[in-house]
Amino acid sequence: MSRRLRSRFGPLAVITWLYILWSLVPVLIAIRISFNSGRSRSAFQSLSLRWYYDDPTSVWKNDELRHAMLNSLRLAGLCMLLAVPLGVMLAIGLQRWRGRTSRAANTLMLVPLVTPEIVIGVALFLVFTQVYTGVPRGFTTMLLGHVTFSVSYVVVIVRARLISIGFQFEEAARDLGATRLQALRMVLLPQLGPAIFAALMVTFATSIDDFVISSFLSTGVGTETVPIKIYSTGRASSTPNVNALATVMLTVTMLAIASTAVVLRRWRRHGNDDAHIVGVSI
Amino acid sequence: MVPLHGRLSTRLWAGLATPGTVWLVALFVVPVYAILAVAFGNIDPILRTTAPEWNPLLWDFGPFRMILDRILDPDDLGAVFIRTGLFALAALAGCCLIGYPVAYFVARTAHRSRGLLLALLVLPFWISYLMRMLAWVNLLQTDGYINRLLGWLQLPSNRNWLDGDWPTVVIGLVYGYVPFFILPLYAALERLDVRWLEAARDLGATPVWTFLRVTLPLSIPGLLAASVIVVLPMCGDYFTNSYLTGGSPRTEMVGNQIEQFLRGSSQPQSGASLVIILMLLLVVLMAYYLVTIARSQREASA
Numbered sequence: 001m002s003r004r005l006r007s008r009f010g011p012l013a014v015i016t017w018l019y020i021l022w023s024l025v026p027v028l029i030a031i032r033i034s035f036n037s038g039r040s041r042s043a044f045q046s047l048s049l050r051w052y053y054d055d056p057t058s059v060w061k062n063d064e065l066r067h068a069m070l071n072s073l074r075l076a077g078l079c080m081l082l083a084v085p086l087g088v089m090l091a092i093g094l095q096r097w098r099g100r101t102s103r104a105a106n107t108l109m110l111v112p113l114v115t116p117e118i119v120i121g122v123a124l125f126l127v128f129t130q131v132y133t134g135v136p137r138g139f140t141t142m143l144l145g146h147v148t149f150s151v152s153y154v155v156v157i158v159r160a161r162l163i164s165i166g167f168q169f170e171e172a173a174r175d176l177g178a179t180r181l182q183a184l185r186m187v188l189l190p191q192l193g194p195a196i197f198a199a200l201m202v203t204f205a206t207s208i209d210d211f212v213i214s215s216f217l218s219t220g221v222g223t224e225t226v227p228i229k230i231y232s233t234g235r236a237s238s239t240p241n242v243n244a245l246a247t248v249m250l251t252v253t254m255l256a257i258a259s260t261a262v263v264l265r266r267w268r269r270h271g272n273d274d275a276h277i278v279g280v281s282i
Numbered sequence: 283m284v285p286l287h288g289r290l291s292t293r294l295w296a297g298l299a300t301p302g303t304v305w306l307v308a309l310f311v312v313p314v315y316a317i318l319a320v321a322f323g324n325i326d327p328i329l330r331t332t333a334p335e336w337n338p339l340l341w342d343f344g345p346f347r348m349i350l351d352r353i354l355d356p357d358d359l360g361a362v363f364i365r366t367g368l369f370a371l372a373a374l375a376g377c378c379l380i381g382y383p384v385a386y387f388v389a390r391t392a393h394r395s396r397g398l399l400l401a402l403l404v405l406p407f408w409i410s411y412l413m414r415m416l417a418w419v420n421l422l423q424t425d426g427y428i429n430r431l432l433g434w435l436q437l438p439s440n441r442n443w444l445d446g447d448w449p450t451v452v453i454g455l456v457y458g459y460v461p462f463f464i465l466p467l468y469a470a471l472e473r474l475d476v477r478w479l480e481a482a483r484d485l486g487a488t489p490v491w492t493f494l495r496v497t498l499p500l501s502i503p504g505l506l507a508a509s510v511i512v513v514l515p516m517c518g519d520y521f522t523n524s525y526l527t528g529g530s531p532r533t534e535m536v537g538n539q540i541e542q543f544l545r546g547s548s549q550p551q552s553g554a555s556l557v558i559i560l561m562l563l564l565v566v567l568m569a570y571y572l573v574t575i576a577r578s579q580r581e582a583s584a
Contacts, residue, residue, distance in 0.1 A: 012386065012387040013387060016387045020402045023405075026417035027409055027414060030413065030417035030420050033420055041419075042421075042426040042427070086302045090301075090303065096291070105303045108307070109303075115568065116560070117515060119561060122540060123317050125544060126313065126320050126554065127309075127313035131334070148310055163582050208410070209410045211412055231521060242416065246412075253409075254408065257408050
């Protein structure tokens with residue numbers, strides 16, 4: 001009993017809970033400020049939706065803020081649709097394809113994970129301004145950039161699942177007369193379901209949150225995303241409208257994460273035991 | 283029994299891996315090489331535009347050497363590099379002081395009650411980094427809640443935090459990156475075999491002694507991995523700093539200088555040279571991190 005008490009109320013517990021408060025309270029304050037009825041960005045005022053809907057500079061009525069929001073969502077959605085198929089195919093291919101080229105591709109796939117974002121940003125900026133000049137700069141290049149850093153995440157998530165599945169189900173299907181592609185499509189892909197779903201959500205969330213790559217590849221107004229908008233106007237803004245913008249995007253991300261958690265839990269209940277990938281993967 | 287590794291299969295697996303590999307070559311390898319081609323390339327004497335040089339035999343190292351000289355000069359870019367290193371070290375120290383106790387506590391919490399703690403630790407991952415910085419811009423306004431709290435505590439409360447104040451940058455870096463530090467460290471501490479700790483206790487070691495002689499040495503690899511994970515992005519960070527200081531030259535870091543060369547004053551060659559030097563300084567950390575990931579993947583598949 002005494003040991004349990006100590007672990008629950010000891011100094012380590014106090015530090016941990018203080019840390020959790022410190023990590024979340026500032027964000028909660030920022031959210032609360034977004035509902036201010038006045039212009040203050042440093043203190044609470046009475047509640048209103050002014051900076052979401054009513055004011056001409058609000059998220060809904062201000063063109064730039066609304067565009068930033070739509071851009072972020074479009075970018076994240078398309079990035080998901082491109083990066084996840086690419087990554088799933090790459091993960092399956094790399095797991096089974098033996099040879100020197102495969103080992104090189106395997107290492108290559110991991111390098112973007114350890115490269116500082118600014119390096120990838122500069123590299124893409126230079127290549128699109130100096131070499132691939134035919135690609136229209138702006139949204140297209142931003143999308144290509146987002147897919148590039150997302151593919152590696154997808155591979156890592158999917159591969160963890162591939163390893164736990166093993167080969168025996170596919171081999172059984174092959175013994176029963178399925179072709180390789182049939183075994184892949186009808187046996188392996190359904191088993192990869194939770195991992196693919198988790199990869200979709202992780203890609204969506206990292207793309208929505210990305211600032212460095214977007215900002216190096218953005219060409220200004222019209223291609224701005226929410227993080228770019230928070231960066232460029234959040235500091236100098238005289239009203240909490242940027243707080244409202246950030247809160248809207250946070251809500252979208254949280255809804256996506258919550259629905260992922262629900263779906264994965266249901267999946268797990270139906271027998272797929274290792275669906276707890278989302279939280280641990282990054 | 284039909285083998286999955288026949289020659290035909292090889293073609294299928296290689297075919298599946300091809301699109302992703304081609305993508306990474308075209309949009310990662312070529313771009314990274316382009317950094318070298320631009321840094322060691324030429325500048326058109328009339329138009330002042332950059333002409334990348336793709337053939338390493340024709341590379342011109344003159345401009346690169348000039349940047350290197352500026353970095354070795356402690357009154358010029360050297361100061362920026364030293365400052366970046368100091369900020370990253372200070373922020374890393376902050377991460378260790380906050381992150382180690384938290385990771386240790388959660389790893390030692392009973393399985394049943396760990397879920398909520400873990401969920402709360404993961405939550406910052408899903409909150410946009412810049413929103414978390416925006417929150418501090420709100421708090422650190424001159425009439426914000428931090429200064430009010432200081433006033434309430436009878437401390438000097440008119441500090442202008444957001445105007446090139448170095449403690450603000452370090453606090454911002456710690457706040458921004460500590461969640462990325464805690465989770466890998468937690469994973470390492472969680473794997474630590476409890477029997478080691480029990481053995482130490484059975485042999486009469488005090489809790490402090492057990493921690494210093496058993497837990498801490500065994501957690502060194504996890505601690506190193508967690509440190510590398512936060513130090514790498516911190517060394518290239520420019521947005522935390524310029525967002526919290528308004529781009530003050532007093533707190534300028536390497537990332538700010540790179541961003542300015544490329545986006546501000548269009549000197550891509552100098553920017554590319556700086557990126558190369560930054561990469562050379564960080565390559566050991568990157569290699570260590572790469573080996574850690576590769577090893578954990580091999581262990582998982584073994």
